[in-house]
Amino acid sequence: MGNNGRSEFKKPYAIEVNGVSKCFRIPHEKRVTVYDNIIGRVTGKSYTYELFEALKDVTFNVKEGETFGIVGDNGSGKSTILKIIAGVLVADTGSVKVKGKMAPFLELGVGFQPDLTAIENVYLYGAIMGMNRAEMDAKLNSIFEFAELDRFRDTKLKNYSSGMYARLAFATAISIDPDVLLIDEVLAVGDQAFQAKCHKKINEYKQNGKTIIFVSHSMETVKEICDNCLMLSNGNMVSIGPTENVISDYLNAVHKKEVERLLNQYKNTKDAIEKDSADPSINWGSKEAKIVDIKFFNNHGESYIFQTGEKFISRIKYKTNQRIEKPVFGIAIYKDNIHITGPNTKFCEVSIDFIDGEGEIDFIVDKLPLLDGSYKFSAAIYDDSCQHPYDHQHCTHGFEIKNLSVKNYGLLDIKGQWLLK
Amino acid sequence: MDMYIFEYSELIKNLVKSDLKVKYQSSFLGFAWSMLNPLLMMLVLYLVFKNVFRFEQEHFDLYLLIGIMAWRFLVNGTMTAMTSIAGRSSLVTKIYIPREILTFSMTMSAFISSILEFLVLIPLLLILGASLSLTILLFPLIHALYFLIVYGISLALASLYVYFRDLNQIWDIVLQAGFYTAPIVYPLSLVPEKYMFYYLLNPITRLMIMYRDALLYGTVPHLSDFIFVTVFGLICLAFGTQIFKKLSPRFAEEV
Numbered sequence: 001m002g003n004n005g006r007s008e009f010k011k012p013y014a015i016e017v018n019g020v021s022k023c024f025r026i027p028h029e030k031r032v033t034v035y036d037n038i039i040g041r042v043t044g045k046s047y048t049y050e051l052f053e054a055l056k057d058v059t060f061n062v063k064e065g066e067t068f069g070i071v072g073d074n075g076s077g078k079s080t081i082l083k084i085i086a087g088v089l090v091a092d093t094g095s096v097k098v099k100g101k102m103a104p105f106l107e108l109g110v111g112f113q114p115d116l117t118a119i120e121n122v123y124l125y126g127a128i129m130g131m132n133r134a135e136m137d138a139k140l141n142s143i144f145e146f147a148e149l150d151r152f153r154d155t156k157l158k159n160y161s162s163g164m165y166a167r168l169a170f171a172t173a174i175s176i177d178p179d180v181l182l183i184d185e186v187l188a189v190g191d192q193a194f195q196a197k198c199h200k201k202i203n204e205y206k207q208n209g210k211t212i213i214f215v216s217h218s219m220e221t222v223k224e225i226c227d228n229c230l231m232l233s234n235g236n237m238v239s240i241g242p243t244e245n246v247i248s249d250y251l252n253a254v255h256k257k258e259v260e261r262l263l264n265q266y267k268n269t270k271d272a273i274e275k276d277s278a279d280p281s282i283n284w285g286s287k288e289a290k291i292v293d294i295k296f297f298n299n300h301g302e303s304y305i306f307q308t309g310e311k312f313i314s315r316i317k318y319k320t321n322q323r324i325e326k327p328v329f330g331i332a333i334y335k336d337n338i339h340i341t342g343p344n345t346k347f348c349e350v351s352i353d354f355i356d357g358e359g360e361i362d363f364i365v366d367k368l369p370l371l372d373g374s375y376k377f378s379a380a381i382y383d384d385s386c387q388h389p390y391d392h393q394h395c396t397h398g399f400e401i402k403n404l405s406v407k408n409y410g411l412l413d414i415k416g417q418w419l420l421k
Numbered sequence: 422m423d424m425y426i427f428e429y430s431e432l433i434k435n436l437v438k439s440d441l442k443v444k445y446q447s448s449f450l451g452f453a454w455s456m457l458n459p460l461l462m463m464l465v466l467y468l469v470f471k472n473v474f475r476f477e478q479e480h481f482d483l484y485l486l487i488g489i490m491a492w493r494f495l496v497n498g499t500m501t502a503m504t505s506i507a508g509r510s511s512l513v514t515k516i517y518i519p520r521e522i523l524t525f526s527m528t529m530s531a532f533i534s535s536i537l538e539f540l541v542l543i544p545l546l547l548i549l550g551a552s553l554s555l556t557i558l559l560f561p562l563i564h565a566l567y568f569l570i571v572y573g574i575s576l577a578l579a580s581l582y583v584y585f586r587d588l589n590q591i592w593d594i595v596l597q598a599g600f601y602t603a604p605i606v607y608p609l610s611l612v613p614e615k616y617m618f619y620y621l622l623n624p625i626t627r628l629m630i631m632y633r634d635a636l637l638y639g640t641v642p643h644l645s646d647f648i649f650v651t652v653f654g655l656i657c658l659a660f661g662t663q664i665f666k667k668l669s670p671r672f673a674e675e676v
Contacts, residue, residue, distance in 0.1 A: 107515040113443060131431075
């Protein structure tokens with residue numbers, strides 16, 4: 001690590017979240033009136049409530065100019081942490097520090113009044129975001145231009161269609177020039193063209209060195225724009241770090257059932273093989289060398305849900321009961337009985353003199369070109385002639401591919417070029 | 422007063438302006454309605470009290486009008502400001518601004534409406550045969566002291582209303598009762614001497630006396646009234662601020 005690394009390290013934090021916890025009270029019987037309270041007192045029913053821990057000891061820092069994503073299921077606490085950073089909610093414990101001017105986009109069109117005209121609402125919104133009139137005057141034209149609503153400046157907002165409303169709200173929101181942006185799935189609304197506009201704007205913010213916290217369900221968007229991410233689950237920090245890693249954790253967590261099914265299935269097959277009761281159509285061989293386990297990894301760790309273009313490592317654990325000269329290891333990937341690929345060590349000119357005892361071998365793909373779907377995995381050990389199987393496990397294991405960023409149809413993402421003649 | 426009023430003056434200006442705009446735009450006659458209301462009320466009360474109860478009070482019409490107008494500020498101010506937090510949920514749950522600003526703006530909007538009403542009073546004073554006196558210049562001061570009281574009460578009501586949604590009904594009843602505890606529709610001389618001490622403990626009574634002194638009778642209100650009302654205003658403000666501060670952290674969860 002040279003000077004470069006050190007200066008990166010020194011880059012100041014724009015947002016520091018330290019040990020933040022938040023509990024919500026959810027009363028069994030909501031008492032929202034004086035009447036309810038008096039009746040409650042008189043009938044002697046005590047005021048009871050459930051405590052819902054929305055956040056548990058959440059700590060993270062966001063560097064200046066960084067785009068930081070927060071992902072998680074519904075109810076994981078991601079909106080709560082955003083609201084705490086925005087100052088809307090107050091944490092029970094812990095602290096939040098934000099440096100610079102902050103603009104929370106928790107909702108588009110905050111404070112918009114339907115009875116006021118578009119232009120009046122723009123001024124009002126500007127004031128809410130802490131801009132003065134002169135600053136808003138300067139932005140007025142660009143706002144209405146961007147929203148394509150120049151003709152409707154003096155129309156009351158209640159006469160706007162919802163599309164016009166959203167456009168005005170977005171154009172007004174992005175006219176604010178903060179240092180720190182908090183964005184909560186605002187992008188989830190609107191049509192494709194609108195979302196594309198939003199993305200463009202966020203990228204512009206990024207390039208201008210703004211610090212952004214971005215909360216979203218959409219892994220595609222998170223993958224595209226975030227440098228680092230935090231994954232929350234039931235208010236706990238589950239994973240934090242580079243986006244790629246957190247997304248991998250997220251995908252594996254979201255598809256937990258699928259992953260469990262895959263692992264269980266493989267375990268059952270393995271047990272059957274162990275007891276020699278496996279279906280001969282999925283396992284055969286003379287068993288001097290045996291495959292005892294298959295596992296998959298990406299850059300970040302063990303994974304059974306991969307993204308198109310991600311690193312893919314299949315790790316095959318073997319065991320021999322004698323010295324095996326010149327073994328050949330092979331794998332195969334299938335989808336719906338289509339044999340997609342079947343590399344082996346011999347084809348790849350990897351010569352292995354012998355194996356004896358236990359060991360592992362990895363097959364590594366830097367960028368897995370497979371597109372969405374469920375894939376089956378085979379592994380085998382053969383002799384040097386590739387005619388005699390020591391152990392062959394046919395489609396015993398599997399993994400899933402989720403494509404987040406590659407645009408293509410079919411089974412494979414084959415890179416190519418178009419040349420118009 | 423707290424710094425937020427200066428720091429967010431631009432926002433307050435905008436909120437007050439938009440509130441007034443909405444208020445006066447939403448009905449066809451706009452401002453005229455808000456003027457007609459006290460005038461009609463004055464007319465009815467005048468006819469009833471003058472002819473049925475036969476009150477003898479100099480300029481009883483103007484006496485009533487001033488009382489009603491002054492009272493209206495308390496009613497309109499507290500009733501609209503009460504919903505300033507619960508009624509603007511997006512400004513509470515989607516962005517952070519000191520929430521006092523919302524209550525302050527609504528009270529301020531009612532304050533400005535009230536001043537506009539009082540402005541109409543000036544030509545009426547002349548038309549109905551009273552004379553204008555320099556003491557009218559004391560009106561801003563009296564009204565400002567009144568603002569302290571109304572804002573203080575509004576802070577307490579607005580924050581409590583978030584938790585108790587029937588507070589507006591209760592407050593409505595309190596106001597209706599309060600209407601008769603101060604000399605608004607009847608002459609002060611009607612109050613028995615032995616109760617006068619207690620009667621004067623009501624700061625609204627003091628305010629009514631002060632408004633009429635300054636606007637109708639052309640006399641400078643008593644210093645004791647000024648002091649009493651100022652102290653009460655500050656107590657209201659301190660009390661309201663305290664309640665608001667205590668309750669505001671969980672506003673976003675309850676709204």
